[in-house]
Amino acid sequence: MKVFDTRFELTGFLAAAAVLLLLIPGLNAFVPEESAMHVSGFQLSLWGKYVTYAVLAMSLNLLWGYTGLLCLCQSMFFALGGYAFGMYLMLMIGERGAYKSPLPDFMVFLGYQELPVHWVPFYNFWFATGAVLWVPGLAAFIFGFLAFRSRIKGVYFSILTQALTYAVCLLFFRNDFTFGGNNGFTDFKEILGADINAVSTQRWLFVGSVLLMGATYMFISWMLKTKFGKVQQAIRDSENRVRFSGYSTTHYKLLIFVLSAMIAGAAGAFYVPQVGIINPGEMTAAKSLDVVVWVALGGRGTKFGPIIGAVAVNLLKSYATRLYPDSWLIILGLIFILVVLFMPNGLVGLPEQIRGLVRKFRRAPEAGLKEIPVSSEV
Amino acid sequence: MTLNPLHKGTSLILSVDGVDKSFDGFKAIDDLNFYLKEGELHTVIGPNGAGKSTFMDLITARTRPDKGRIVYHGPDGHDIDLTKTREHHVSRMGICRKFQNPTVYNSHSVYDNLLLSLNVGRGVLDTLFYRTSKSDDEKIHDVLKTIRLEGRRNDKAGALSHGQKQWLEIGMMLVQDPKIMLVDEPAAGMSDEETERTGELLVSLEGSHSLIVIEHDMDFVRQIARRVTVLHQGHVLKEGNFEDVRNDPKVIEVYLGRQQRNH
Numbered sequence: 183m184k185v186f187d188t189r190f191e192l193t194g195f196l197a198a199a200a201v202l203l204l205l206i207p208g209l210n211a212f213v214p215e216e217s218a219m220h221v222s223g224f225q226l227s228l229w230g231k232y233v234t235y236a237v238l239a240m241s242l243n244l245l246w247g248y249t250g251l252l253c254l255c256q257s258m259f260f261a262l263g264g265y266a267f268g269m270y271l272m273l274m275i276g277e278r279g280a281y282k283s284p285l286p287d288f289m290v291f292l293g294y295q296e297l298p299v300h301w302v303p304f305y306n307f308w309f310a311t312g313a314v315l316w317v318p319g320l321a322a323f324i325f326g327f328l329a330f331r332s333r334i335k336g337v338y339f340s341i342l343t344q345a346l347t348y349a350v351c352l353l354f355f356r357n358d359f360t361f362g363g364n365n366g367f368t369d370f371k372e373i374l375g376a377d378i379n380a381v382s383t384q385r386w387l388f389v390g391s392v393l394l395m396g397a398t399y400m401f402i403s404w405m406l407k408t409k410f411g412k413v414q415q416a417i418r419d420s421e422n423r424v425r426f427s428g429y430s431t432t433h434y435k436l437l438i439f440v441l442s443a444m445i446a447g448a449a450g451a452f453y454v455p456q457v458g459i460i461n462p463g464e465m466t467a468a469k470s471l472d473v474v475v476w477v478a479l480g481g482r483g484t485k486f487g488p489i490i491g492a493v494a495v496n497l498l499k500s501y502a503t504r505l506y507p508d509s510w511l512i513i514l515g516l517i518f519i520l521v522v523l524f525m526p527n528g529l530v531g532l533p534e535q536i537r538g539l540v541r542k543f544r545r546a547p548e549a550g551l552k553e554i555p556v557s558s559e560v
Numbered sequence: 561m562t563l564n565p566l567h568k569g570t571s572l573i574l575s576v577d578g579v580d581k582s583f584d585g586f587k588a589i590d591d592l593n594f595y596l597k598e599g600e601l602h603t604v605i606g607p608n609g610a611g612k613s614t615f616m617d618l619i620t621a622r623t624r625p626d627k628g629r630i631v632y633h634g635p636d637g638h639d640i641d642l643t644k645t646r647e648h649h650v651s652r653m654g655i656c657r658k659f660q661n662p663t664v665y666n667s668h669s670v671y672d673n674l675l676l677s678l679n680v681g682r683g684v685l686d687t688l689f690y691r692t693s694k695s696d697d698e699k700i701h702d703v704l705k706t707i708r709l710e711g712r713r714n715d716k717a718g719a720l721s722h723g724q725k726q727w728l729e730i731g732m733m734l735v736q737d738p739k740i741m742l743v744d745e746p747a748a749g750m751s752d753e754e755t756e757r758t759g760e761l762l763v764s765l766e767g768s769h770s771l772i773v774i775e776h777d778m779d780f781v782r783q784i785a786r787r788v789t790v791l792h793q794g795h796v797l798k799e800g801n802f803e804d805v806r807n808d809p810k811v812i813e814v815y816l817g818r819q820q821r822n823h
Binding site for chain 1: 620622646647649651656657659663665666667668672675676679682683684688690732736
């Protein structure tokens, strides 16, 4: 089964894989630290974070770009995956915490005598890894089932997802919810027996994030080429037509929603050990809106756009928050407005847009009537 | 005219018995009785707001009636109550519709538009692992020929003209092997020549398919009309052949007369 559309795409994919999987980790491992070519562990973690953001953006694009569902709780799925993996990391701290207790520090602080039952299985790495997928997946399934069955769509769906993330965020802020309240989880020590702050661990986490991104990219590319993917895009264009062609659009949307949540959860699980902290701040409504901006900026409904958008905005954020800490949000808002107004296809669509403008400029004297697009939604 | 409720074993394929439907107190459909014979081309006309589109929504289970029965007399002799069936199941039974505005998948190719409309596995797993079979491909080609879009098979549907989109949507019905085709204003926005060809196409489907065609354009209705039902305020005002209907004083008053005054 062919996954890539063009040879160019395949070449680009392989080149990116070579750079991200061989060159950058190699520069970190084998080039001495004094050298200008050396990539530090800090840099690796930073780029690893961008990569997980890119995966998060791809998961939203699967919903928003290809199915027409603007989901405003994508960061909640990301954080749920992060929390699930963070539970494992918290338990791996063991008695090295500030209170020298086998319980996580926040539990000692809050007066817990023993570990809550639902925490116990998270001693097992594989259980935690599974939870990274099924916890967000289950949340998406329950919410999606109720929302799609009631035919909630368009802006109402968006508003409801935003309300959902807000509610869950408030829940996680509570101390008695057993997930560390507003401090969340931090101060991790080890992962699978390896020191989490060691450069070699950071390297592996970076490689893992890149592999996740590559796998997600290939999975989405494959899916878009199947008839399933075509139905998915048809739902975006005209859901009624799809339904009256004999498809249960509810089933399709539900599956896509669950898949998208699981991808976001996996990204969150790679995010947490690289950033070293997870707290309810990750699931505020604003965080999910950030993801929307990345996707819009990079190019909604394109395979590569979300990656570009996520990395570009976060690179810019890293610099802007250092240079102009007070005006970062204004800069971000301006970018979003400009993109929506002038770049409907985002950064990825820019070359084609410029070509179109050049063509129009050249042809201007003999310009004919442009075809008026007819709305197809009933 | 009195219409007796009919049961299976007759030549009917669809019965609509005493159906009422109100929206916020407005009675869109009022005690409607309508019977479609197998293989018949039945034209429905009526002024704006007569309930024509609601009528189609009711048959395709997009809206549920407040009262009354809508029964599909299936080919194997089973009667199926469409008021208790979900939309996509109605469609899978072979009752399909063309919307008033041409509704096609603009970002898909003409070929893919037809591919998605095929009457094959429509579950989530079926489509994930679907591979185009030879017979499916041939069927799509036949339909492309019928709707005269062979030359545009790889073009995006969004790039088609309004009339071509109407044809494509008719093709999307045909490729499903429909039992009943509900065609809402097929000639809207078409040139005279396209309109005439559409009429020929619909007439050629008569016999092998059962069709309900809703139309406004009286010249077009004259071309295709066999049995005509006039709807007025959600109720059947008159049923008969085109000439009977056209000469009926009540019909002239509510519909034709109004149209003539407008012209």
